[in-house]
Amino acid sequence: MAGEPQRLHIMLFPFMAAGHMIPTLDIAKMFAAQQVKTTIVTTPRNSPFFTKPLETYKNIGPPIDIEIIPFPCHLGGIPEGIENFDQFTSDEMVVKFLKATYMLQESLEQVMEKCKPDCLVADLLLPFATDVAAKFNIPRLVFFGTNNFAQCVIYSIMKYKPYEAVSSDDEEFVIPNLPHEIKLTKFQLPEMMREQGDKQMTIELMEVFGRALAAEQKSYGVIMNSFYELEPEYVDCYNKVSGRKIWNIGxxxxxxxxxxxxxxxxxxxxxxxxxxxxxxxxxxxxxxVYICFGSLAEISNSQLREIAMGLEASEQDFIWAIKRKNENEKNDEWLPHEFEKRMEGKGLIIRGWAPQVLILDHEATGAFVTHCGWNSTLEGISSGVPMVTWPAFADQFYNEKLVIQILKTGIAVGAKESSRTVDAKVKHEDINKAITRVMVGQEALELRIKANKLKDLARKAVEVGGSSYCHMRSLIQELSSYNVKPNMLD
Structure with a gap:
């Protein structure tokens, strides 16, 4: 009808990895639920990740469109048909993949020209999105798949370099200018910051992340999958140090x-x-007990055997999700002899992808052994489940500090070194001890009470009038008004 205001149109462009695409689809649903026209951009082999769940969603929510753009494997030196970050393990292929995504810029511009969105929400690891949004004179929002605490830690480490003051990799240092005293070791920092491995690869990785952070600084603002009540001091801290507009909508x-x-x-x-x-x-x-290490960590056979022995010794019922590259691999290559026979009825092993939120939300689930990826950590928090923290790499050691020291809803299993490959560094005795502490006795009860309080806060945050709901409404209102103030973008 003539004279009606044009409906706000948000385009979302996630990085091609499960841990980035899953929350992006959820964010798309949240925008659609607020009657915002919503479009997701992805590549051919990643499209089922969105189209299949949306088949069910279309019966209960407003439509979400999918736009598919070709992935330039032949230009980026990537094997044909490989379009997802989760399929790589070597630093060399990781760098190639990250750089190959830059070649999506032209295709993204063509989709923007066709769809004419009012805002582009793009992953941190797709830095060219800032330039594309500027070309179309619309705001680019960065989606951070992490939390305010981790961002404050990263900012402080990058600015002050406190790790340079220690003399060994396992000596602790304090991270400056945080609301709490948080200590790390160089072992717990990302490998590229420790200058380990291939020096050229380290330089290239640092360049990639440097470009991403520079583009984020020029963006309109940041969408964070967190909520104010979870980490209030760090929401305030990150607002202060980043100088960006930040909307916590999780x-x-x-x-x-x-x-x-x-x-x-x-x-x-x-x-x-x-x-x-x-x-x-x-x-x-x-x-x-639910055990899962996410989509990226590689768990060695020897470490899997230690986990199995620890589970058996704990005498707890369990669901164990295990990602194995070789689907034809026999179980006895990575499990103790007759483990599955002994655990029949007591343990459920899922080889591959598990319905994590469904499991965590079930009343039978009492604890979560997690790699501390932010999606998993926040899903555990939202379900009121205490955690056994077992970080592997990236921001996971920072997330462990949040759970153990600030939220106080978990027990650390004792992982000490950042690496995507998890070898047999944590022994079954420590696994048994951590699981028992989080499941049995007075300490377990106290952890559960704290975890349940966080669950209540999380659910209130997304309800009408809650902090995340209000952030979402505020964001939509600001984007709607941006259309009539095109000079707001700096």
Whole structure:
């Protein structure tokens, strides 16, 4: 109808990795639920990641469009048909993939020309998005798949370089200018900051991340998958040190209210939804330990055996999600002899992708052994589940500090060194001890009480009138007014 205001149109462009695409789809659902026209841009082999769950979603929510652009494998030196970051393990291929994504700029511009969105929400690792948004005179928002605490830690480490004052890799140093006293070791920093491995690869990785951070500084603002009540001092701290506009709209996973939506998040699960629920339904409340290391960490056979022995010694029921590259590999190559036979009825092993939110939300689940990736950590918080923290790399050691020292809802298993490959550094005795502490006795009860309080705060944040809900509404209002003030972008 003539004279009606044009409907706000948001375009979302996630980095091609499961941990980035999953929350992006949730954010798209949140925008759509507020009657914002929403479009997701992705590549051909990543499109099922969005189209399959949206088949179910279209029956309960407003439509979300998908625009598919070709991935330039032939230009980036990437094997044909490889379009997802999760498929790489070597630094060389990681750098090649990150740089190959830069070649998506022209295709993104063509889609923008066709769809004419009012705002581009693009992942931190897609820095060219800032230039594309500027070309079309619209704001670019950066999606950070992390939290305010981790960003404050990264900012302080990059600015002050406190690790330069220590004489060894395992000596602790204090991170300056944080609301709490947080200590790390050089071992717990990303490998590229420790200048380990191939020097040229380290330089190239630093250049890639430097470009991403420079583009973020020129962007209109940041969307954060967190909520104010979880880390209030660090929301305020990050607002201060970043100088950016930041909207905390999480936990975004809570937009999935039906079991089917929870089940369909991410890659197709390796287990049937009803089989999983039936198994959990047969267990007592808070009696099951859920173990998962996310989509990127590589767990060695020797470490898997230590985990199995630790689980068996703890005498707890468990669900264990294990990602294995070789689907034809026999279980006895990485499990103790007759482990599955002994654990029959007590343990459920899922080889591949597990319906994590569905499992965490079930009343039978009592603890979560996690790699501390931010999606998993926040999903555990939103479900009120205490954690055994086992960080591997990236920001995961920072997230562990948040859980253990500030939120006080977890027990550290004792991981000490940042590496994507998790070798047998943590022994079964320590795994058993950490699981027992988080599941049995007075300490476990106190952890559960704290975790439940955070769960309540998380759910209130996304309800009407909650802090995240208000941030989302504020963001939409600001973007709507931006259309009539095109000179706001600096």
């Amino acid at each position: 936990p975004v996973s809570l937009c999935n209210r039906e079991n089917e939506a929870k089940f369909q998040r991410g890659i197709k699960s390796s287990i049937d939804e009803y089989d999983c629920l039936q198994w959990l339904d047969s267990k007592k409340p808070k009696s099951v």
